[in-house]
Amino acid sequence: MGIFKLVLPKMGESVSEATLTKWVKAVGDRIEEDDTVVEVATDKVDSEVPSPVQGILKEILFEEGRVAQVGDVIALLEIEGGGEEESIAVKTDTPAFTAPAVETSVPENPIPGIEILENANSESSSITRGTSEERFYSPLVKSIAQQEGLSAQELETIAGSGSEGRVTKQDVLDYIKLKSAGTSTIPQVSAAVENTEVRGATTVAPVEVVKATNGDEIIEMDRMRRLIADHMVNSIRTSPHVFSVVEADVTNLVNWRNKVKDNFKKREGENITFTPLIIEAITKALKDFPMINVSVDGNNIIKRKHINIGMAAALPSGNLIVPVIKDADQLSLVGISKAVNDLANRARGNKLKPDDTQGGTFTFTNIGAFGNIFGMPIINQPQAAILAVGTITKKPAVLETPDGDVIAIRHMMYLTMSYDHRVIDGALGGTFLKRVGDYLENWDKEREV
Numbered sequence: 001m002g003i004f005k006l007v008l009p010k011m012g013e014s015v016s017e018a019t020l021t022k023w024v025k026a027v028g029d030r031i032e033e034d035d036t037v038v039e040v041a042t043d044k045v046d047s048e049v050p051s052p053v054q055g056i057l058k059e060i061l062f063e064e065g066r067v068a069q070v071g072d073v074i075a076l077l078e079i080e081g082g083g084e085e086e087s088i089a090v091k092t093d094t095p096a097f098t099a100p101a102v103e104t105s106v107p108e109n110p111i112p113g114i115e116i117l118e119n120a121n122s123e124s125s126s127i128t129r130g131t132s133e134e135r136f137y138s139p140l141v142k143s144i145a146q147q148e149g150l151s152a153q154e155l156e157t158i159a160g161s162g163s164e165g166r167v168t169k170q171d172v173l174d175y176i177k178l179k180s181a182g183t184s185t186i187p188q189v190s191a192a193v194e195n196t197e198v199r200g201a202t203t204v205a206p207v208e209v210v211k212a213t214n215g216d217e218i219i220e221m222d223r224m225r226r227l228i229a230d231h232m233v234n235s236i237r238t239s240p241h242v243f244s245v246v247e248a249d250v251t252n253l254v255n256w257r258n259k260v261k262d263n264f265k266k267r268e269g270e271n272i273t274f275t276p277l278i279i280e281a282i283t284k285a286l287k288d289f290p291m292i293n294v295s296v297d298g299n300n301i302i303k304r305k306h307i308n309i310g311m312a313a314a315l316p317s318g319n320l321i322v323p324v325i326k327d328a329d330q331l332s333l334v335g336i337s338k339a340v341n342d343l344a345n346r347a348r349g350n351k352l353k354p355d356d357t358q359g360g361t362f363t364f365t366n367i368g369a370f371g372n373i374f375g376m377p378i379i380n381q382p383q384a385a386i387l388a389v390g391t392i393t394k395k396p397a398v399l400e401t402p403d404g405d406v407i408a409i410r411h412m413m414y415l416t417m418s419y420d421h422r423v424i425d426g427a428l429g430g431t432f433l434k435r436v437g438d439y440l441e442n443w444d445k446e447r448e449v
Helices: 137-147 152-157 169-180 223-238 251-268 274-290 333-348 426-441
Strands: 002-007 017-023 038-041 046-048 055-060 067-069 071-080 084-086 193-198 201-204 241-249 296-297 298-305 309-311 362-366 385-389 394-400 403-422
Touching: 038 071, 038 251, 071 223, 137 169, 169 223, 241 426, 251 274, 251 333, 251 403, 274 309, 274 362, 274 385, 274 426, 309 333, 385 426, 403 426
Parallel strands: 002 084, 309 362, 362 385
Antiparallel strands: 002 071, 017 038, 017 067, 038 046, 055 071, 193 201, 241 403, 296 298, 385 403, 394 403
């Protein structure tokens, strides 16, 4: 009999780690090829790790709730044959953990002044991920610490705001900011802290502790809700939000869709909704105003080559996810419609892949689906803008005709956009939003699809 090392496979270009949320198989279980062995969660989506071989699960090396890096050996399988084999899914030189106490390999991007323990009895300072008592630091956090010359002792003093007290990128950046401002002591608080700018000086104010009273129900946030919460707080902290609103007469658009939807369903086997029509208008406007399709990196503006539209989707759990339509400007209306339906269906079925949520350059959200007239969404970092549309309602409107002004019943819709005032001023943001509205208002009623 041989031993097969099951490793955490690569799940996307920017995905370097995942949390093991549930072992589907137990030690001693028979596993067939392609059977799901463990469920994992990245910072974007949940996924499954299948076995590329047949065998028996001999040992689990990561407990549920622990974080593993891509390429880590997470389990050992007993298979037919002799010797040891590594997973064919990912080539890796990472050794298996022989004991759950300490990782014996040197982590990537080691921090100066940090010694890696060779055994659990050493008194040296270390960064490991072998036990729950020792703190885990992601490769990004370690890289930032190394670049900024932070010692192991300094890292230990940083209060983590991430899941289970983990130190996040923002925690390290906040610490560095405080340090450079001359703050000598970083307060150790278990509660989250928020940064406030007071006349150019950075201060740390603890968030007020909210206590439950008699009869209140305490509901712990699930992992995805915690990620959403962190992402939203970080966006408000990062970008000075400014908002613009326009109202568009989409009567031509509504009448055209009503005319073609039955034939479209018969021909393509799926519905055509308003979402792809609006996304097409957004992509056209982004080509007209490429400085909306940007991100900020310090004092630099990154002008994106690709137009990748994120599409906010509500999940049955009540959480939110944003799958991305890649190169939306290169797709036909039928192509956009199929991409929208595919991503929406897989989002509802929890079948999205990590790459499906990566690389967005601009986000669209349809709050009209919930009967809302308009709203002010929060920017999806690191993008610079997000556009929301409200419900389409019939309203009396004044129309100009050759014989004079008349009042008619029209289909009206509000479009709102939140944008990063560091790089998008009101003139650019407002003009772009008006252009999106113009594309929707001037929809060709005779268009073939």
